[in-house]
Amino acid sequence: MAPAPLERHPASWPLAGVQIYTGDGKGKTTAAFGLLLRAVGHGLGVFVGQFMKSYPYGELAGAQLLGERVVIEQLGSPECLPWREQPAAVDVDLARAGLRRCRERMRSGEYALVVLDEALVAVHFRLLTEADLLAFLDERPPLVEVVLTGRWATPALVARADLVTELREVKHPYTRGWPARDGIER
Numbered sequence: 001m002a003p004a005p006l007e008r009h010p011a012s013w014p015l016a017g018v019q020i021y022t023g024d025g026k027g028k029t030t031a032a033f034g035l036l037l038r039a040v041g042h043g044l045g046v047f048v049g050q051f052m053k054s055y056p057y058g059e060l061a062g063a064q065l066l067g068e069r070v071v072i073e074q075l076g077s078p079e080c081l082p083w084r085e086q087p088a089a090v091d092v093d094l095a096r097a098g099l100r101r102c103r104e105r106m107r108s109g110e111y112a113l114v115v116l117d118e119a120l121v122a123v124h125f126r127l128l129t130e131a132d133l134l135a136f137l138d139e140r141p142p143l144v145e146v147v148l149t150g151r152w153a154t155p156a157l158v159a160r161a162d163l164v165t166e167l168r169e170v171k172h173p174y175t176r177g178w179p180a181r182d183g184i185e186r
Contacts, residue, residue, distance in 0.1 A: 016112070016140075016142065016143055016144050016145035016146075017145060017146075017161075017162035017163065018137055018140070018145075018146050018147075018148070018160060018161045018162050018163075019035075019145065019146070019147045019148070019161060019162065019163040019164075019165075020120070020147070020148045020149075020153050020157060020158060020161045020163070020164045020165070021147065021148075021149045021165050021167065022120060022148075022149070022150060022151060022152070022153035022158075022164065022165070022166055022167070023151065023165075023166035023167040023168050023169075024151060024167070024168065024169050025166075025167030025168045025169040025170070026167065026169065026172060026185070027167045028149040028150060028151075028167055029059070029117055029118075029149055031149075031165065031167075032048075032115045032117060032147045032149050033059055033062075035113065035115075035145075035147060036048065036063075036070065036113060036115065037066075039112060039113045039145075040066050040069045040070060043069070044069070044111075044112035044113060045069050045070075045071075045110050045111040045112055045113075046069060046070045046071070046111060046112070046113040046114075046115070047070075047071050047072075047073075047102070047105040047106070047110075047111040047113070047114045047115070048063075048070070048071070048072040048073070048114075048115040048117055049072075049073055049075050049098055049099075049101060049102040049105070049114075049115070049116050049117065049119075050072065050073070050074045050075060050117040050118060051075050051076055051095060051098060051116065051117065051118045051119050051121065051122040051127070051128070051150075052076055052118045052121055052122055052125075052127070053074050053076075053117065053118060054074055054076065054077070055186065057186050058182060058183055058186060059072065060072055060074075071105070071111075073098075073101065075094065075095065075097070075098025075099075075101065075102075076091060076094045076095055076098060076122075076127070077090065077091055077094050079091075086126075087125060087126050087127055091127055092126070092127055095122050095127035095128050096127075096128065096132070099116075099119075099128060099132055099133075099136060102114065102116055102136070103136055103139060106136075106139070106140060106141070106144055106146065107139065107141060109141075111144065112143065112144060112145060113144070113145045113146075113147070114144055114145070114146050114147070115146075115147040115149065116133075116136075116146070116147070116148050116149070117149050117150070118149060118150045119133060119148050119149070119150060120133075120148055120149065120150030120151060120152055120153050120154075120157070121150035121151055121152065122150070123150075123152070123154065123157075124150070124151065124152040130154045130156055130157060133148065133157060134156060134157065134160060137160055148161075153166075
């Protein structure tokens, strides 16, 4: 079943906004996917563009179970090594192409929720610019909710958002040597 057209959204949903989930704590993508599940539960279409992720995370398989209402695309190269002094030109090109793809999806009229997962990290590692994301937000149709996730939200992006949640690490199993677990961290 295809997502409901945006003009048929509930009257209780007059306008959409911009949300940011940031900080050094675990749960930014998890929070975005909680919102995704809520949106699908109300019959809304969701698009997720994942920057800087190429591993087959559990959310990819889980989203397939939700059917046509959810589309997830991993944008970029598995060879992207963001900790380099200067990002490779191919990685910058792929990130910018990915953002163009997200813009097309956002403006298509098919999705009420558009998530740019790890886009804030892509800015930090100079794959995208702050100006790129601000311009993307300026083009947001009034009935599309946009979520940006990742560490290092810039002050200008925080100022532009309607909701900002900062997740802070207090304690994490990684510090005790636990590996990432399927279904929990990946």
